[in-house]
Amino acid sequence: MINTPFLTLIYREVLRFIVLYKQTIMPGIISSGLYLVIFGHALGSRIGSINNIDYIHFIIPGLTMMAVINQSYANSSSSIMQAKYLKFIEDYLVAPVSGFELSMSFIIGAIFRGVINGILIILTCWMLTDFNVHNYSLSLFFLIITSCVFGAIGVIIGIISKSWDQVGVFGTFVFMPLSMLGGVFWSVDMLPKGWQFITILNPLYWMINGLRYSMIGISEIPIMFSIIISIIFAIIFTIIASVMFSRGYRIKS
Amino acid sequence: MDSMIQINNLKKTYSNGFNALKGININIEKGKFFGLLGPNGAGKTTTIGILTGLVNLTSGNVLIDGYDVIKDYKITRRMIGLSPQEINLDVFFTIKELLTFQGGYFGLSLSESKKRVEKLLYDLGLEDKVNAKARELSGGMKRRVQIAKALVHDPELIILDEPTAGVDIELRHLLWNSLKEMNIKQNKTLLLTTHYIEEAEALCDEVAIIDDGKIIAQGSPKELIKADGESYINITVNKINENILSDYNIDINENIIKITSKNPEKDIPNIINILSESNIAVRNLNVKTASLEDVFLKLTGKNIIDD
Incomplete structure (x- = not known):
């Protein structure tokens, strides 16, 4: 049916x-x-290559991932905030759908936005540089799974937040540092030992590496780890978002 | 007759400790036009919220057409169309789009929903606003769209929370007519909360008065008026004799006698007889018949509009 x-x-x-x-x-x-133009072309020539890959090619997966994270998070968090603010979230809460279906509808919306952004950015990079995607299906997988993780986080933050400020604060103070420190612009080998350990604890590091392997064929860590860790994060955050909707945390009285 | 809504010992305590509902019982039969009256904070919107899934109940249960609103929520919610008190229209889409989605949320295919929406917009006089967005509409138009949202999926039970709040008289009567028509011609069950007692008297077969989380009276408006309503008969006379109307509850002010009566149709002829037998001439007589508003005031001690 x-x-x-x-x-x-x-x-x-x-x-x-x-x-x-x-x-x-x-x-x-x-x-x-x-x-891409500034860091890749202008500064990249001075940096040289990382793991025998041109710097400009090295940063393309990181840039893609940064946009996918921001866009998928923004989609679900702002959609929920607007629905809460204008109260039409009530239309969803009275509909014959479960908490899981509700949270999944926001997460799938976020996945579409994340993946469309990711694909268009890859296409832009493809037009501006001479790179080719190493593994299309694995790249699509990482675009989807990352959008799912951050779409679900967007749902959670959208539900918890009482103001737009709180949604923005999370983006600025959590995602920005995590993605910058997750290896968007550099390899973990370039960092001092202490920072390398901290980086490994960063979930984004695993996703960025996963996409980097899928797109340019190099990875600092085994790709299976990236896949498994990303799936685990997607499941955990989707469950939390669904439970919040089912129980009506902060949205039902 | 089958019940459309059965509310059994329903209690709701909010997280701040406020007891919004203190064990209410209501039974609404199918095809009834039912009014829930009460001052602000009495528990009307909480009750509606529990029926529709907006509020989690604390204890008790609610059945819609025999189905539990928690266990069988997918069935019960499809049966209900809700028009919340506060306008809550999706601002990203046109009126036609948002109503079409609304139908979809309740299981109509998008093509089916579009057809229903076109007809509804025509019926509500909004056919030239189909491509407008909510912020481009006047208050009255927004209210009509708000009510249309409750009707898109053709629900068996229509719940309207203050549907005519802030609406001009002309539109109010237009809405009354269409609600009454839905009740009579399409045999829909309607549950209405309202601040306008006149509205409840005009539309409802049965009303319940809720105050401080408890149902304090329930019945048809006529029954309630009969049980608790008091009419006032004001008679202007040429001279006063305080002893002659001793059987009645009277209040004399100069040459005006104010008589409180539960049954003015029966009392007026008797009073006229008594006065004429005593050679007292009646110069003027007027009756203020009991209204549901008086009953409300008497039972709750509160004026519904001032609250």
Whole structure:
């Protein structure tokens, strides 16, 4: 049987960011293009290569991942915040759907936005440099699983936050440092030993490495670890988001 | 007759310790137009919230057409159309799109939902606003869309929380007519909360008065007025004789006698007889018949509108 309520919720989520493409799709492509030009072309020639890969190619997966993380998180967190702020979240809560279906509809919306952004950024990089994707299906897997993790985190933060500030604070003070320290622009070998240990504890490091392997064929860590750790994070955060919706934490009284 | 809503010993305590519902019981039969009246904070919106899934109950249970609102929520929620008190329209989409999604959330295919929406918008006089977004609409139009949201999936039970709050008289009567029509012609069950007691009197077959989390009276407006309502008969006379109407509850002010009566139709002829037998001429007579508002005031000690 087709689950029309669930499919409609997903359809609305996807259509929402497509309608707002100037805010949801264009900025990621433009900022990634700028990073590529400045860090890749202008500074990259002075850095040389990392693990025998040109610096400009080395940073493409990191840039892609940074955009995917930001966009998927922004999609679900802002969608929930707006629905809470304007109270139309009540339309979802009275619909005949489970907490799991509700959270999945926001997460799937975030996955679509993350993956579309990721693919368009990869295409932009492909046009600006001479790189080819090493493994397409594994790249798609990492785009999906990362969007899922951060879409779910967006749901959680969207539910918890009482103001837009709180949503923004999380992006600035948690995601930005984690993605910068997760190896977007450099290899973990380039860091002092103490920082290397801290980096390994950063979940983003594993995802960025996973995508880096899928896109350019090099990895500092076994790819299986990246896959398993990413899946575990996706499951954990999806469960937390679903439980919050089911129990109505901060959204039902 | 089958029950559409059965509320059994329903209690709700909020996390701050406030007891919003202290064990209420309500039974609403199918096809009834039921009004839930009460001052602000009495528990009306909490009750509706529990029925629809917006509020978690503390204890007791609620059945919709025999199905439990918690265990069988997917069945019960499809049966309900809710129009919340506060306007809550999705701002990203046009009126037609947001109503079409609304139908989809309740199981209509998008093509089916579109057809229903077109008809509804026409019925509600919004056909030229289909491509407008919520913020482009006037208050009255937003209210109509808000009610349309409750009706898109053609639910058996329509729940309206203060549907005519802030609506002009013309639109209020238009909405009354269409709600009444849904009740009579389509045999829908309607549950309404309202601040306008006149609205409850005009529309409802049965009302319950809720105050401080408890149901303090329930019945048809006529029954409640009969049981607790008091009419006032004001008679202007040419002279006063305080002893002649001693059987009645009277209040004399100069040459106006104010008589409190539970049954003015029966009392007026008797009073006229008594006065004419005593050669007292009646110069003017007017009756303020008991209303549900008086009953409300008497039972709750509160004026519903001031609250």
